[in-house]
Amino acid sequence: MADPNIHRPMALQETPVILPGHDFETVTETIAEIPLSRRYPLGWIGFIAIALFLLAVLHMALGYLVMVGIGIFGTNQPVGWAFPIINFVWWIGIGHAGTLISAILLLFKQQWRMSISRFAEAMTIFAVACAAIFPVFHTGRPWLAAYWLFPYPNAMGLWPQFKSPLIWDVFAVSTYATVSVVFWYVGLIPDLASLRDRASSKLKAILYGMASLGWRGSARHWHRYEVASLILAGLSTPLVLSVHTVVSFDFAVSVIPGWHATIFPPYFVAGAIYSGFAMVLTLAIPVRRFYGMESLITMRHIDNMAKVMLATGLIVGYGYSMEAFFAWYSASPHEQFMMWNRMTGQYAWAYWLLISINVVMVQFLWFKRVRQNVGLLFVMSLIVNVGMWLERFVIVVTSLANDFVPTSWAHYTPTMWDYLLYAGTFGLFTTAFLLFLRFVPMISIFEVKTLLPQAKVKAEP
Amino acid sequence: MADIPETTPALHGVMAEYDNGQALVDAARKTMAHGFTQVEAYSPVPIEDLNTIIHKSRTVLPGLVLTGGLTGMATGFALQYWASVIEYPINIGGRPLASWTTFIVPSYELTILFAALTAAIGMILLNGLPQPYHPVFNVQRFSLASSDKFFLVIESRDPKFGAAAAFLRETGARGVYDVAE
Numbered sequence: 001m002a003d004p005n006i007h008r009p010m011a012l013q014e015t016p017v018i019l020p021g022h023d024f025e026t027v028t029e030t031i032a033e034i035p036l037s038r039r040y041p042l043g044w045i046g047f048i049a050i051a052l053f054l055l056a057v058l059h060m061a062l063g064y065l066v067m068v069g070i071g072i073f074g075t076n077q078p079v080g081w082a083f084p085i086i087n088f089v090w091w092i093g094i095g096h097a098g099t100l101i102s103a104i105l106l107l108f109k110q111q112w113r114m115s116i117s118r119f120a121e122a123m124t125i126f127a128v129a130c131a132a133i134f135p136v137f138h139t140g141r142p143w144l145a146a147y148w149l150f151p152y153p154n155a156m157g158l159w160p161q162f163k164s165p166l167i168w169d170v171f172a173v174s175t176y177a178t179v180s181v182v183f184w185y186v187g188l189i190p191d192l193a194s195l196r197d198r199a200s201s202k203l204k205a206i207l208y209g210m211a212s213l214g215w216r217g218s219a220r221h222w223h224r225y226e227v228a229s230l231i232l233a234g235l236s237t238p239l240v241l242s243v244h245t246v247v248s249f250d251f252a253v254s255v256i257p258g259w260h261a262t263i264f265p266p267y268f269v270a271g272a273i274y275s276g277f278a279m280v281l282t283l284a285i286p287v288r289r290f291y292g293m294e295s296l297i298t299m300r301h302i303d304n305m306a307k308v309m310l311a312t313g314l315i316v317g318y319g320y321s322m323e324a325f326f327a328w329y330s331a332s333p334h335e336q337f338m339m340w341n342r343m344t345g346q347y348a349w350a351y352w353l354l355i356s357i358n359v360v361m362v363q364f365l366w367f368k369r370v371r372q373n374v375g376l377l378f379v380m381s382l383i384v385n386v387g388m389w390l391e392r393f394v395i396v397v398t399s400l401a402n403d404f405v406p407t408s409w410a411h412y413t414p415t416m417w418d419y420l421l422y423a424g425t426f427g428l429f430t431t432a433f434l435l436f437l438r439f440v441p442m443i444s445i446f447e448v449k450t451l452l453p454q455a456k457v458k459a460e461p
Numbered sequence: 462m463a464d465i466p467e468t469t470p471a472l473h474g475v476m477a478e479y480d481n482g483q484a485l486v487d488a489a490r491k492t493m494a495h496g497f498t499q500v501e502a503y504s505p506v507p508i509e510d511l512n513t514i515i516h517k518s519r520t521v522l523p524g525l526v527l528t529g530g531l532t533g534m535a536t537g538f539a540l541q542y543w544a545s546v547i548e549y550p551i552n553i554g555g556r557p558l559a560s561w562t563t564f565i566v567p568s569y570e571l572t573i574l575f576a577a578l579t580a581a582i583g584m585i586l587l588n589g590l591p592q593p594y595h596p597v598f599n600v601q602r603f604s605l606a607s608s609d610k611f612f613l614v615i616e617s618r619d620p621k622f623g624a625a626a627a628f629l630r631e632t633g634a635r636g637v638y639d640v641a642e
Contacts, residue, residue, distance in 0.1 A: 224584045228583070
């Protein structure tokens with residue numbers, strides 16, 4: 001990943017970041033053609049039909065939840081936290097890959113990120129939107145929850161409890177959502193100007209023109225733009241690391257065995273990036289195929305993403321081993337029981353399934369043959385996301401179902417509404433992503449151009 | 462504008478078109494060396510040299526972002542201190558009301574939020590955007606400035622504007638156009 005020669009791909013005998021044969025015009029043409037086209041591809045219509053159906057399921061589930069209350073969920077004592085927090089952590093973790101690609105890899109001057117940053121960032125925004133549904137709606141009466149989530153002067157004179165990690169989470173996630181949208185939009189401005197200048201109809205020219213704010217690409221514009229992009233990347237980097245750290249505080253600051261662990265922040269961040277890259281692969285592999293983007297999203301990108309997945313997967317595996325080690329080393333009977341219960345108790349199947357995915361299966365990514373096999377990677381990326389969902393399930397449910405007092409132990413089973421709400425968020429995510437693919441350039445046009453010889457300028461003689 | 466020469470009442474400037482970034486940078490260097498002052502370059506990709514050559518100054522944006530970030534930090538801390546100590550003090554197990562360490566996370570997040578918003582909004586406003594109309598859009602070929610062509614404009618308020626069109630033709634431009642105001 002930290003390859004210093006990455007800007008000289010030919011010298012490394014690797015697949016180049018962009019396949020030969022592209023110039024400024026073909027790059028603009030290839031990418032801008034999709035949002036400007038009058039045609040709605042049949043496959044797109046088919047996918048959005050399914051996505052809209054799931055979106056309707058989401059509305060139904062939320063409507064029923066608001067009408068009846070959170071009793072429709074399987075969540076009950078002693079498992080007072082279940083599907084909503086699992087799904088929240090899962091979705092927000094997925095978002096982290098987008099920010100990693102657009103911010104951290106920008107700071108490290110990893111030029112391969114340019115082809116995938118735009119839609120990875122879009123994925124971030126939509127994933128955070130899906131994640132936000134859970135903490136808001138699991139309160140049952142979200143309009144009443146506002147006063148203890150947000151600091152605003154209310155008629156009761158109440159203020160949030162700022163010593164609680166749950167309030168930190170509100171600040172972290174809302175900042176993350178806002179900054180992600182801002183960063184994404186700033187990145188879009190020059191490309192929206194490209195669409196404005198190529199629009200076939202007056203209406204499109206006006207809409208894209210308004211969205212591009214009248215961008216002209218003058219030397220002054222670009223200078224401030226580049227400074228702003230670098231600053232935004234510099235700000236997003238500590239932000240993305242803080243978000244999953246704060247999410248892990250929701251658990252780590254409590255005294256529940258299996259949650260009260262200092263390894264949680266780095267372990268959660270690595271897990272987030274791991275699942276996020278899996279989701280980027282899940283999206284990138286079909287998208288590059290269906291839209292014929294193989295020359296811009298090359299095997300180099302696929303290979304690098306698989307490597308990032310491997311690296312973060314190994315960190316996650318280290319996290320699992322440390323959890324087990326500390327449970328033993330703590331000499332606390334509750335911690336030791338928690339670990340033993342995870343491995344052999346009522347949810348042992350989930351634990352061993354996640355170990356076989358996140359620790360065993362991920363080792364196949366060491367092999368270049370596997371990383372070059374797009375179909376296999378696609379399947380693996382789906383399985384990894386299942387594995388990361390199971391990780392959160394195991395952490396949340398096993399610690400609560402068998403807590404300190406054996407008389408209160410119970411078995412947690414999710415209800416139909418738990419599943420429907422989760423499935424519904426896929427509808428929101430997929431609908432938003434498909435609309436993005438249709439109306440916004442899915443790859444950053446101007447950034448990809450900077451990789452071409454036409455953009456290169458010699459230093460002053 | 463009062464300083465537009467009377468001979469060309471409706472002209473924003475003259476525009477030259479180039480095929481690549483190198484040609485534009487070379488032309489910009491020549492233009493500045495020749496003593497033109499009201500010059501602007503337009504390119505489909507960022508070329509940092511152009512700002513150095515033409516404008517010679519860097520943006521004030523980093524300073525604004527620092528101010529924005531510090532304001533965010535102060536806001537976050539003040540909000541929590543005021544809510545927890547002054548407006549709504551609750552004694553929980555005798556813990557101090559002003560437990561500043563727990564205020565770090567929201568202050569940190571608001572630092573980033575304010576700084577990021579300053580960076581984005583500052584960039585947009587300093588660039589004079591949103592600006593739906595600009596004279597350069599009157600040139601038909603300029604629609605390629607966001608695709609694959611590079612442009613250099615000498616504006617009519619330049620004192621040496623009379624010689625501008627003839628000069629630009631000598632810089633290797635593939636076309637020179639008048640830019641209507």
